[in-house]
Amino acid sequence: MSNQLPDGYAVLEPFVDYWAVSGTANRDQRRSDSTPAQRNAFYAIAKDLVPQALAQLDAKPIAELDDKERRLLDLLLSFTHVTHAVEMLTDGEARHAKFRKEMRITRQPAE
């Protein structure tokens, strides 16, 4: 549970198990299956860490990231989905999630 991310991201550890998944379709599914409390907590804590985390991960090509870095990246990628739910859809998210599954993601260029 702890120490799954590079040093300096301990506050994000509680979100790893649920949100650090590979693939656009899986991340979208996590968004759809999550509760407002889960999304709001993730958003509140992650948003200020995004610039620092991206800068750190950009130092290497994606193919060379180690497991902890890769997990941090997956977390950030899930965070983009959560951002849409929290900032844009707000209380319309539950209804939107129902329709969203009809829009099948059929190709994702990278995991």
Added chain:
Amino acid sequence: MNEHTPIYTAPEEQVAWMGTDPIPAKAYYDPEWFELERRAIFMRTWLEVGHVCELPEPGTWIRRELEFAQASILIVRGKDGQIRAFYNACTHRGTQLVEEESGKGTNFLCPYHFWNFGDDGRLVAAPDFNRFALTKEDCKIPKVSVDTCAGLIFVNLDPAPKQTLREFLGDFADRLETLPVARATTFHEYCYDIDANWKITYDNFQENYHLRHVHGRTGIATVHADNLYGYPTGYTFHGKHRTQTIWSNPEPQIKPMQGYNFGLAAKIGMEQGIIGGPEDRTYFAVFPSLFIIGTPIQHFSHKVYPISATRSRGVFRVYWIGEGDTATKRYAREYALAGIRDIHTEDVNIINRAQKGLLSGAIKNVHFMSMEGLCRHLYQQVVAEVEAYRNESQPAGERA
């Protein structure tokens, strides 16, 4: 006292020439009318079905299903680098050659009796072939006309197309070539099936009247007191095709991470030289059922495939240039993709209901206001194609 000078004026005069007549609702659900559209348009028009990045090297191929024609098509990049298309059907007794969506290889082996076809559809080998009263040349798979523009692959099911793809696209051809899609190397794709006529489906995406109601949350950045519906700044018409020019809201309401994330995407776009092009705000509507948007971030195509009078299938693709090989690129793409898919999800949901209300036949006409002029243009083009087809297929003496 200060008079407020509106920052937006609707381009009413650009659509006035099409008139204001009500539109017969039957055109949006009647199977007989659909059958005419199918024959007059879809069976003999250039249709976009893919992108050259799906055929990255000689010996790669993709399969495409065109339900309106009950046709499965193989599009192949041959050993010589040429792109060819032919039916996914064996000339022995018709068996489909492949079930996979895409693959690699320069031969297609029919699983039934092992006829083996080359990358140009020619029969190259067949077991015990001398028992047939045939030559191998007789057994070539019927070809499908195929050509590309801006990296997009188009096919035409007419055995002898009346126009080349370039002639069909007219001045759109050169303009599309300036878009990022022409340089794209990869894409995200999302698809939907819908119980709706192809024109009802397509029309939703060529009017902004619904924007405020259907995209009240997701489309907030496009709403301004002077342009509550985010109407375009202009419309143009090019034969059967049309464009709208997307309005730029000078005072958008932007959420914190939304602003940050689009900033990242804009920076990447600048580095790739895809921002600030001549078509940045152009939304191309290519007859009969393709859209391609010029905006370089969330650069998407959308194809509506008709299946029946009241059933369609849609394919969205968001195109990218180069691999997402850094964390920031991957992050910016994921955000852009999820956002545009959210908006399109809302569209598909409302289109279902638009179709249901028409099916009883109680609604005799539908109405397009001026800012739905592109929908009117599509209807008028469809009618013109159907009329032309009827005139061609009637004996000369019976023509009106």
